[in-house]
Amino acid sequence: MQSAVPQRSQTFDQAFVDTIIAERTGRPGALLGILQKVQEHQPAQYLPTAVLEYIAAKTAIPLSRIYGVVTFYALFSLEPQGRNSVCICRGTACHTRGSRDLLETAMMSLGLAQGQDGEMEALSVTTADGRTTLRTVACFGQCALAPVVEVNHTIFGHMNERSLLKELGALDQGDLLP
Numbered sequence: 001m002q003s004a005v006p007q008r009s010q011t012f013d014q015a016f017v018d019t020i021i022a023e024r025t026g027r028p029g030a031l032l033g034i035l036q037k038v039q040e041h042q043p044a045q046y047l048p049t050a051v052l053e054y055i056a057a058k059t060a061i062p063l064s065r066i067y068g069v070v071t072f073y074a075l076f077s078l079e080p081q082g083r084n085s086v087c088i089c090r091g092t093a094c095h096t097r098g099s100r101d102l103l104e105t106a107m108m109s110l111g112l113a114q115g116q117d118g119e120m121e122a123l124s125v126t127t128a129d130g131r132t133t134l135r136t137v138a139c140f141g142q143c144a145l146a147p148v149v150e151v152n153h154t155i156f157g158h159m160n161e162r163s164l165l166k167e168l169g170a171l172d173q174g175d176l177l178p
Contacts, residue, residue, distance in 0.1 A: 011050070012038075012042065012048060012050060012051045012054070013041060014054065016038070016041055017038055017051065017054060017055065017058070018058070020033075020034050020037045020038055020041075021034055021055065021058050021059060024037075025059065030059075031059070031061060031065075031066065031069060032069065032073070034055060034059070035047060035055070035066070035069065035070060035076060036075070036076075038051055038055070039076060039077070044080035044081055044130075045077065045080075045081040045085075046077040046078060046079055046080050046081055047070055047076060047077065047078060049078075052066050052067060052070065074087075074135070074137040074138075077124070077133075079124065079126075080126065080130075081126065081133045082126045082127060082130050082131050082132040082133035083130065083131055083132070084131060084132040084133070084151075084152055084171045085132070085133050085135070085150070085151070085152055085153065086106055086110075086132060086133070086134050086135070086149065086150070086151050086167075086168070086171075087134075087135045087136070087137055087149065087150040087151075088102055088103045088106060088134070088135070088136050088137075088147075088148075088149050088150075089136070089137055089138075089139060089140045089142070089146070089147060089148040089149070090103070090136045090137065090138060090139075091137075091138055091139035091140070091143065091146075092139075092143075093143035093146035093147075094139075094140075094143075094146040094147040094148055095147075096146075097146045097147045098147050098160070098161075099146075099147040099148075099149075101161060102147055102149060102159060102160075102161060102164050103123070103134075103136065105161045105164055105165065106134055106164060106168065107134065109164075109165060109168045110127055110132055110134055110168065111127065111128075112125055112127065112134060123135060123136045124136075131171070132171060140155065142155060142157060144157075145157025145158055146158075147159050149164060149167070151167045151171070152171075
């Protein structure tokens, strides 16, 4: 079982976090907005424990509530992420239309080891070179487009293995790097 505590340094830009908290405090969905902006600002696109503790202290929101939000929403990560993101929906509609095969194709293409069957349902793994993170989500809410894959925050519907390999190939060429 992997630890929820990232192994990288937990330093962060405190002034940036203070600015974001000041801008968002009192607005609807303030916590979500704060967490999203702070994660986007982190070089490895994740929320280190030190940042969560700091946000809790500055906003007077219990750390347990912040942690609950971060672990509930699939867009947040407690682990360092790759420069590219590939996310495959494992919801019922996507599953019945072949998302498992897409996941296996992505894992092979990215050179990632395949785990046990249960491990593939809730997956988040980054390539050894830190280039790409492959994740699964329970549902994107885009069932009419099943199977759905997200590549660098762009949704692709009716995805098939050939199209997925084309998108992954573009990552290899650097075409989709942010």
